[in-house]
Amino acid sequence: MAQAIIDLAHLAKKFGNQTVLKDINLTVNQGEIVGLIGPSGAGKSTVIKVTLGMEVASGGSAKVFETKMPNRLLLGRIGYMAQTDALYTDLTGKENLTFFGEMKGISKKARILESS
Numbered sequence: 001m002a003q004a005i006i007d008l009a010h011l012a013k014k015f016g017n018q019t020v021l022k023d024i025n026l027t028v029n030q031g032e033i034v035g036l037i038g039p040s041g042a043g044k045s046t047v048i049k050v051t052l053g054m055e056v057a058s059g060g061s062a063k064v065f066e067t068k069m070p071n072r073l074l075l076g077r078i079g080y081m082a083q084t085d086a087l088y089t090d091l092t093g094k095e096n097l098t099f100f101g102e103m104k105g106i107s108k109k110a111r112i113l114e115s116s
């Protein structure tokens with residue numbers, strides 16, 4: 001059976017009195033590409049943020065690589081590009097990659113290998 005990369009079970013999230021997520025169940029297996037579709041305010045970004053551990057679930061669980069989130073150590077294995085403010089527009093695409101690669105401590109040799 002394929003390994004579940006993301007496993008959301010009975011996930012709930014409230015902001016104050018507002019229930020944004022209620023009983024969300026989603027499994028994403030290795031190699032799958034998934035899109036979340038819904039109107040603005042439906043809770044798509046909140047699903048992503050709870051999955052990444054940027055927000056803490058109010059109920060249920062969000063697991064990545066079979067580890068309950070939030071988990072700071074696991075963040076090193078997760079790639080995430082935010083909807084806005086993700087890249088420096090004054091830099092070229094390559095310069096952005098170099099900058100973030102350096103920030104992440106990826107050696108120049110490894111960066112060149114991955115880009116070729």
Ligand SMILES: Nc1ncnc2c1ncn2[C@@H]1O[C@H](COP(=O)(O)OP(=O)(O)O)[C@@H](O)[C@H]1O
Nearest residue numbers: 015018020038039040041042043044045046047
């Ligand atoms: N940090 C927050 N504090 C309070 N309310 C929030 C917060 N983040 C999101 N919300 C609310 O949760 C709902 C879902 O937001 P969001 O997940 O950003 O939706 P989507 O990404 O589908 O547009 C919205 O009503 C939004 O106002």
Ligand SMILES: [Mg+2]
Nearest residue numbers: 044045046083
């Ligand atoms: Mg959003």
